[in-house]
Amino acid sequence: MIKVKYEIYPWKGYYDKIKAAVAAGKGPDVAELGLPNNFAIEGVLLPLDDFIKKEGDAFVKDFYEGPWKAGINPIDGKQYNIPWFTAVRIPFWNKDLMDKYGIKEVPKTWDEFLKVCELIKEKSGGQEYCFAFGxxxxxxxxxxxxxxxxxxxxxxxxxxTIDTPEWKKAIGLLKSFIDKGYAPKACPTWKGLQVEGLFKSGKVLMVYDGPWFIGDLQENTKINFIVSEPLEGPAGKYVFAGADSLVIFKNTKHPEEAWLFIKYMVSPEVQEKWCKVSRFFPSRYSVKNPFGDDPYMKIFAESAKYGKMYPPxxxxxxVWGKVKPELEAYYLGKKSLDEALKKAQEEAQKAVDKWWTEKAKK
Structure with a gap:
C-alpha cells in the first residue's frame, strides 16, 4: 500500500511556491501543472517515457492528442506530463433566435453556418447578429x-506558420463576418466580457464559450440556449482547450510509487469521478460520459476530444503576442490581409528563433 500525503495551495503564487521548494531540494514527488509548462525545459522533471513504454501503445492512444502533445518537451522530444483533465470552449446557441428565424437544427459546418448568417441578416434587418468573437x-x-x-x-x-493559405482562409472568414454585418464591427477590440454580454442581451445567435457560462446564463438571463459540438471546417473539428497534467519531479526518492499514483489518478475510473466533482472534462477517450443526462456538460465532455492547444x-x-496586433490592424481596415500576415509571420519567426537560440545556450 502506498500512503499519499497531499497539500493544496491556492493557484495564485502556486508555480513560485513549487519552484522555490524544488530549488531547496524539498519539492513534491508529484504535482499538478498547467499545459504547456516549461518545468521540463528547466530540467526539474523526470521524463516518463520508460513508464509509458511499459504501459503500451493503447495507453498513449487513449489520451486526447492535443493535451498529450502539449506535454512533450520540444527540446529532447520526451514526455514529462500526463494529461489529467481538460477544459474546452464550444458553441452556445440562442434557441429563442433559432425559433424566431425558423432554424430547425444547429449548423454543423462552415458552409451551413454562413447560410444561417445570411438568413439572420436579411430577416433581422441588421438588428441582430449571427456571431461574435473577441x-x-x-x-x-x-x-x-x-x-x-x-x-x-x-x-x-x-x-x-502564419503567412499561409490556411490562415488567410480562416482570418479572411472572420473579417467577412464583420464586413457583411454578421458580427459587430467592434469585435476586433473585444475580449470575453463583451462577447458574453452580447449573447446575454439576446442579440446574437452563437458564440464560443466555456462551461462557466452555463450558470451565468441560467442565473442572470431568461434566454433559452443550447450547446453543440464545434463547427467543422475544411480540416475538421477543433476547439480551444486548456489542460492540467500530473508530473514527477526529478529529485523524487519514490519514482515507481509516484508513477503508480499518476497512473491511478488518470485512470478512466478515477477520471470519471473527478470530472463529476470538479466539472472539468476528461483527457481520455475511454471516459465516455461522466455527466449523465446533463444536456450541457454531456456535450462539453464529448467535445473535449476535439481540443487543440498552443504548441509549447x-x-x-x-507568438500570439506578435500576431494579435497585426490581425487587429486587418480587422479594422488598417492593413490588407497579405500585409498583416506577412508582418505577423516575420515577428513570430523572430520570437521563435530567439527562443531556440536562448535555449541552445543553456
Whole structure:
C-alpha cells in the first residue's frame, strides 16, 4: 500500500511556491501543472517515457492528442506530463433566435453556418447578429485557423506558420463576418466580457464559450440556449482547450510509487469521478460520459476530444503576442490581409528563433 500525503495551495503564487521548494531540494514527488509548462525545459522533471513504454501503445492512444502533445518537451522530444483533465470552449446557441428565424437544427459546418448568417441578416434587418468573437483573445480565433488546417508553428516548432493559405482562409472568414454585418464591427477590440454580454442581451445567435457560462446564463438571463459540438471546417473539428497534467519531479526518492499514483489518478475510473466533482472534462477517450443526462456538460465532455492547444514553443516564445496586433490592424481596415500576415509571420519567426537560440545556450 502506498500512503499519499497531499497539500493544496491556492493557484495564485502556486508555480513560485513549487519552484522555490524544488530549488531547496524539498519539492513534491508529484504535482499538478498547467499545459504547456516549461518545468521540463528547466530540467526539474523526470521524463516518463520508460513508464509509458511499459504501459503500451493503447495507453498513449487513449489520451486526447492535443493535451498529450502539449506535454512533450520540444527540446529532447520526451514526455514529462500526463494529461489529467481538460477544459474546452464550444458553441452556445440562442434557441429563442433559432425559433424566431425558423432554424430547425444547429449548423454543423462552415458552409451551413454562413447560410444561417445570411438568413439572420436579411430577416433581422441588421438588428441582430449571427456571431461574435473577441479579437483580443486567441481562444476565439485559433479554432477557426485549426479548422482551416493551419497552426502557429510547424510540427518541429522551429518555423512560424502564419503567412499561409490556411490562415488567410480562416482570418479572411472572420473579417467577412464583420464586413457583411454578421458580427459587430467592434469585435476586433473585444475580449470575453463583451462577447458574453452580447449573447446575454439576446442579440446574437452563437458564440464560443466555456462551461462557466452555463450558470451565468441560467442565473442572470431568461434566454433559452443550447450547446453543440464545434463547427467543422475544411480540416475538421477543433476547439480551444486548456489542460492540467500530473508530473514527477526529478529529485523524487519514490519514482515507481509516484508513477503508480499518476497512473491511478488518470485512470478512466478515477477520471470519471473527478470530472463529476470538479466539472472539468476528461483527457481520455475511454471516459465516455461522466455527466449523465446533463444536456450541457454531456456535450462539453464529448467535445473535449476535439481540443487543440498552443504548441509549447509558440506559448513559450509569445507568438500570439506578435500576431494579435497585426490581425487587429486587418480587422479594422488598417492593413490588407497579405500585409498583416506577412508582418505577423516575420515577428513570430523572430520570437521563435530567439527562443531556440536562448535555449541552445543553456
Amino acid at each position: 479579437g483580443q483573445w486567441s481562444s476565439y480565433q485559433l479554432p477557426w485557423v485549426w479548422q482551416a488546417g493551419g497552426d502557429l508553428v510547424s510540427p518541429d516548432q522551429r518555423k512560424a 514553443v509558440a506559448s513559450f516564445a509569445g
